[in-house]
Amino acid sequence: MELQSQHFREKAADALADSAAVAQRDKIAQFTPIIRDAAMQEFGSFEALRKHIKRIRQHSLDNLDYYLARFELEATNNGNQVHYADTPDEMNSIVLDICQQHGAHRVAKGKSMVTEETALNDYLQRGGLEVVETDLGEYIIQQAGETPSHIVAPALHKSKQEIRELFLEKHALGERALETTEDLVDEARSVLRETFLKADVGIIGSNALIAENGYSMLVTNEGNGDLCANLPSVLIICTTLDRILPRGEDATAMQRLLARSTTGQAQTSYTSFYSGPRREGELDGPLETHIVLLDNQRTDILASDYKEMLQCIRCGTCLNHCPVFAATGGHSYGWVYSGPMGSILTPLLTSLETSEALPNACTSCGRCGEVCPADIPLPDLLRDLRHEQYQQKMTAPRWRVGLKLHAWLAVRPSLYQFLTAMLTTVLHRLGRKKGSFSQLPFAAGWTSVRDFPAPQSGTFMQQYKARTKADE
Amino acid sequence: MSDPSPPSVSLFVTCLADLIRPSVAFASIRLLEQAGCIVDVPVQQTCCGQPGYNSGDYESTVPIAKKTIALFEHAQFVVAPSGSCAGMLTEHYPKLLEGEWQERAIALAEKTYELTSFLADVVKLDKAPAILTQMPTVTYHDSCAGLRELGIKEQPRKLLRELCEVDIKEMQQADVCCGFGGTFCAKMPDISGKMVDDKLRDAVATGAGMITGGDLGCLLNIAGRARREGIDIEVRHVAELLSGDLYSPAIGEGE
């Protein structure tokens, strides 16, 4: 997917100007945390489980050489062909090659953010294949020619009315009502049923790769991923190294928090584990299965100070709890991943300079870190990225100068107190009547949306020193 | 308290109280003295270094942190009328520093408190310095750092209810950020503006006449936006309410 993160500020401004979309985002931002909180309250051991999962995830990453080798061995013994791709292009070309070897025409796809990352659909379509996204949200945005606005619910930014108009236009089935959400789901169901039945190749992602037995876990509510995994004669699982977990029970322990964090469920409708191709005597299932493991910088992250980011389970909870995400929507972030996890992953997987705005689109409110089921210190990692930007001089010069001056003064108390006393005295005199300033030089960012409250008379230090002197 | 010697507290004034609202620091002193503490204010203090730290300038923050530690480490308790400044001292100095300085930062962190949590949990203040007969109905905004880094939620509410008999009307999403975020509010004013609008909407919906909270940064942001939009709601720091000081104009209001 083409990186557009350099336009974050403009896109965010546009997003804020669309009042209907703002209202829809507000509604979602209010109820998703409620659903998650209720599920966690009922569960009761959120903190203990997330600490457990964090330990397991860190252990897996610390010993990834062992677990990767084990997974490869088990998966191969299960009858899979395991492929490695360094770059997005390499993954795309491996997948296209497999499709071409089978003379495939039609591909049915389950939701996979990794293939969004590599822009696999475009690549396969250029290679002459018909590719249909089968997750309802992904299908809607594919029809609309858009990109996901949320890693779990990719089309949540679209209204029912917009989807209705989209289906009427794209499906060209003549006049029909499509009044209710049920009508819309039914229509997509009947179109996609044909896709599943006719597809030559199914492509899905993976929520976990289990080292001890070579199974791949797939978590959905729609069951579309399972249809992709079971009906076409060839299955390709596109995923990344960091999905590897030691044991089956680790994968199910993880889904315990994944489902609750995302939808409030104890378990989604479908949690499946697939080991490989059709067994002897089995009536259905793919005849050939491939697992393509993409690196795309992840081994670099593994060796970096941002390693903890690889613990991410892609639940979308940090998006649902981020007030900046709620304000701007996912598209503003300009790439596959958005919200707090996107503001960390996008710079790491693409370019820190191009995505300069993302780590700064954060108030350090800490809500993401509080709810993250993998216990990733997201606010700290975002701050560390800002540190890197500062070191690499990507921070705007006027900010750099201002911050340096502030820091220089802060360790010189006498000068600091002299200057601040002077400044506040002036501001107090100018502002005491009205109480606040609608404009101030050097504070345009502040005063562009709010007044600046005028200081009281004299700094505390001035007043305090005067009082203690009087007491003596 | 069974200990006969009164607790001795060094006040970390915070730069915003120092520069913009000294009444918050004076209120803090009154409250601490009411609780039986001996209060001193190290006059060499400036700022805890959050602006640079949160903007990624760790290198310049290190000398500020060291200076603050050296100035306050001899205190019995350090108290700040701000969750984010107290959090900076307790959570972030130890992360920022290494070696011997890290140990000194941890030692300082162990005796550093945000004002309302110190009053409610440590010295257990049970009587307000002055009782106001005309307490307005208030709504309480939970500032993020205090809430999530220090777990401050019940303490200020308990003090307001029990000491001042204040009627608190809880707003929707009281725990969601107001959009201040330090330099964030100036770097991304549109987004910040939307967030503070949501906060004001939820606050106004409670029917309360006043928004209070424990962090001046948030309160300046909220008051500034309320003034800009002509929203009639007073904004004051919780220390002012607790100490009975409603005499000076509310934040952002003229004399």
Added chain:
Amino acid sequence: MSSESRSRIMAKVRGASRGQGAAAIESELAGMGVAPTAPLPHEDTCIAFMANVLRNHGTLDIAGNRSEAVKLIGQYIYQHFRSHRLVAGNDPHLAAMPWRDGGVLPRFGEVEPGEPVALSYAQWGVAETGATVFLTGKSNPSRNNLLPERHLVLLDVNNLLPDLESLWRQIEPTIEAGSRPRGIQCIAGPSSTADIEAQLVHGAHGPRGWHIILTGGATHEQLQTARAIVACDDTLGGS
């Protein structure tokens, strides 16, 4: 080239790993203990399972014996499709049912497009999540679980497990013996989506209805208790 990439990736992974031996890694993992599981909504595993099935928008019937099970299946199909036909996998548990007792006309094999209802035999049920578990294979085509309008599941309450950890303990011997099923499917509800304006709709792609017939001694009293638990959730505004 994929194999070059493999070497490169493996080398980088090795460089970033701790380089511990297998024994050390396994013992470190074993030392991490087990994950906390979800509290069951009732101390009786069967009631807990039923309550969670209902929370998952599933429906339940209790059959005292196999003949009754067949009758309930017959009624369900007739009620929804005015038909007596269904497709069932070649599972011996299903083949041996007294189909004539319920007037049901089963076809054994895999569901073809357009066939509205299938019956599967669930190997296990998981009380913690209200899931039914299927191992795909000769006698259990995966599409029977995924394609029909309505998915009927026959489950013996003696095969109920408390949690997902216990499920792995049951499956592991099969896996270790090398006869790994191609698919392990935990199904915990009808096919559903909330992708349009976050409104929950059943029947996104697969079954609109997920109906479990419990055999092996479950009682109507247990089901009543489970219903009461779920009704209580609703009044409290929970899930």
